[in-house]
Amino acid sequence: xxxxxxxxxxxxxxxxxxxxxxxxxxxxxxxxxxxxxxxxxxxxxxxxxxxxxxxxxxxxxxxxxxxxxxxxxxxxxxxxxxxxxxxxxxxxxxxxxxxxxxxxxxxxxxxxxxxxxxxxxxxxxxxxxxxxxxxxxxxxxxxxxxxxxxxxxxxxxxxxxxxxxxxxxxxxxxx
Numbered sequence: 001x002x003x004x005x006x007x008x009x010x011x012x013x014x015x016x017x018x019x020x021x022x023x024x025x026x027x028x029x030x031x032x033x034x035x036x037x038x039x040x041x042x043x044x045x046x047x048x049x050x051x052x053x054x055x056x057x058x059x060x061x062x063x064x065x066x067x068x069x070x071x072x073x074x075x076x077x078x079x080x081x082x083x084x085x086x087x088x089x090x091x092x093x094x095x096x097x098x099x100x101x102x103x104x105x106x107x108x109x110x111x112x113x114x115x116x117x118x119x120x121x122x123x124x125x126x127x128x129x130x131x132x133x134x135x136x137x138x139x140x141x142x143x144x145x146x147x148x149x150x151x152x153x154x155x156x157x158x159x160x161x162x163x164x165x166x167x168x169x170x171x172x173x174x175x
Contacts, residue, residue: 026138027140027156027157028144028157029129029157029158029159030159032145033159037163038124038168040120044117044118044121048117051113059099059103062099063099066092066095070092073088073089129162131165132158132165138158144157
């Protein structure tokens with residue numbers, strides 16, 4: 001009797017384990033690939049470049065002003081007294097620091113602008129992933145970009161399903 005109960009308990013545990021394993025379906029996606037081939041990505045790149053051009057033009061004006069003042073200092077340095085040289089050098093140093101700060105801020109502003117412009121694309125991708133996951137019964141989706149998998153079975157890759165949901169076509173390979 002005890003052996004029979006033990007066998008039933010073992011079978012029940014095995015059955016429950018099988019059910020819980022069967023309920024898990026993991027897929028993968030190359031989200032970076034999809035984002036990069038979405039038509040909207042070209043618009044984001046264009047707008048980011050335009051924003052960068054505006055920042056560059058302001059930077060160029062500041063740089064030109066600094067270079068003109070350096071050239072003027074070098075030209076008139078011999079005629080200046082020590083106090084005047086210190087004053088001009090202090091001003092040039094301040095301008096140089098200002099330019100360096102402007103350049104650092106420009107990089108941060110570019111990143112913020114790109115993130116702002118990319119946000120709708122990531123939202124659109126996320127929504128499409130959710131639809132594909134529900135339609136195909138996935139419980140987990142892993143991104144392949146940035147993660148290093150030793151092996152991924154392509155039948156669980158939902159990249160093409162999500163692309164179809166978004167209406168994004170794979171670029172033709174040119175030989």
